[in-house]
Amino acid sequence: MILEAISKNFFLYLSNNKLLDRLAKRFGTSFGADKIVGGETFSQAIPLIKQLNHDGLQVTVDHLGEFVESEAESRKRCQEGVETIQAIAHHQLDSEMSLKLTSLGLDISKELVMENMERVLEEAAKYDITVTIDMEDSSRCEPTLEIYKALKEKHANLGTVIQSYLYRSNDYVDELQAYDPYLRLVKGAYKESGKVAFVDKQEVDANLKRLIEKNLLNGHYTAVGSHDDAMIDFTKKLVREHGISKDQFEFQMLYGMRNQTQSELVKEGYTVRVYLPYGEDWYGYFMRRLAERPANIAFAVKGMFKK
Ligand code: FDA
Structure with missing residues (x-):
């Protein structure tokens, strides 16, 4: 337990290290990250998406990148998002898109991030593609939800994420009910203090x-973003008991994780969506996955030597 906590904190600390981030870009994903990252460009991810679709899995692609510091960079990210949507449509991929608001200028100004999001959402609406706003650390949660609400008034094709480790997550779900939300519900992946988040894993799970x-009993579309059998079994039992249709929810898992469980769920007739990240900025994402599960470290180390 103690070792697990040390390793988690260590990798979460590394996930914010800008020097290592720069070094990682130079070496590329071949150091084990390619097991959980779809490539450094969208073209590299296309064959993977086609294969996943062929296997009955739906996808949400995430162009990796966060903490953009200049307006020009945020506009570049926005343009890349628009091009990704066009490529999804052009290649007829069964894929939605996920993104982080810090990549579109959340830390710069509300006007900028709104303008960039409007562009992405207008393009996505042309092809009926849903866009989900990932949730970042707790300091960005409320600004993200404010933007979600403002955009959701105009754009039906928009989802976001709520993290159950936050004490306020129940309030957030309540506040969103008026917006007919498409919510991906997850446990939460960032390093948070006990002032804002449950420290005890059992409380995070129960929440x-x-x-x-x-969200399900209120009739809103729900994506259960978890690899945990306890969460999957809970959802299956809940929907069975309440006669909730398979059209009202889906399971979501990260690319490279629990592949067998993904296909078993597909065989049982559930919608399963794979979150497939790609892009040069894979470092922070990779470190958060290592922090989550010691087994992922062994998995990545094996990947380094298999080349
Ligand atoms: P958790 O890590 O709690 O593990 C519980 C149990 O599940 C383990 O003991 C094991 O039995 C099983 N398990 C877990 N992973 C496994 C694996 N790889 N192989 C085998 N068994 C495994 N977070 C965030 O803060 N913001 C966000 O926007 C998102 N977005 C997001 C999208 C999607 C599609 C997913 C799946 C997750 C996220 N997350 C996220 C990450 C999320 O918050 C969380 O950190 C991870 O999903 C880990 O929590 P789990 O519920 O998966 O299992």
């Missing part, structure tokens, strides 16, 4: 179940 139940 995720409460959020899933609330």
Whole structure:
């Protein structure tokens, strides 16, 4: 337990290291990251998406990148998002898109991020592609939800994420109910203090179940973003008991994780969506995955030597 906590903190600390981030870009994903990252460009991810679709899995692609510091960079990210949407449509991929608001200028100004998001959403609406706003660390949660609400008034094709480790997550789900939200419900992946988030894993798990139940019973589309059998089994039992249709929810998992469980769920007739990240900025994402699960470290190290 103690070792697990040290390793988690260590990798979460590394995930914010800008020097290592720059070094990682030079070496590329071949150091084990390619097991969980779809490539450094969207073209590299296309064959993977086609294969996943062929296997009955739906996808949400995420162009990796966060903490953009200049307006020009945020506009570049926005343009890349628009091009990704066009490529999804052009290649007839069964894929949605996920993105982080810091990549579109959240830390610069609300006007900028709104303008960039409007562009992405207008393009996505042309092809009926849903866009989900990932949730970042707790300091960005409320600004993200404010933007989600403002955009959702105009754009039906928009989802976001709520993290069950936050004490306020129940309130957030309540506040969003008026917006007919498409919510991806997850446990949460950032390093948070006990002032804002549950420290005890059992409380995080119990709270995720409460959020899933609330959003589903209120009739809103729910994506259960978890690799945990306990969450998957809970959802299956809940929908069975309440006669909730398979059209009202889906399971989502990260690319490269629990592949067998993904295909079993597909065989059982559930919608399963794979979150497939790609892009040069894979470093922070990769480190957060290593922090989550010691087994992922062994997995990545094996990947380094298999080349
Ligand atoms: P958790 O890590 O709690 O593990 C519980 C149990 O599940 C383990 O003991 C094991 O039995 C099983 N398990 C977990 N991973 C496994 C694996 N790879 N192989 C085998 N068994 C495994 N976070 C965030 O803060 N903002 C966001 O926007 C998102 N977005 C997002 C999208 C999607 C599609 C997913 C799946 C997750 C996210 N997350 C996220 C990450 C999320 O918050 C969380 O950190 C991870 O999903 C890990 O939590 P789990 O519920 O998967 O299992």
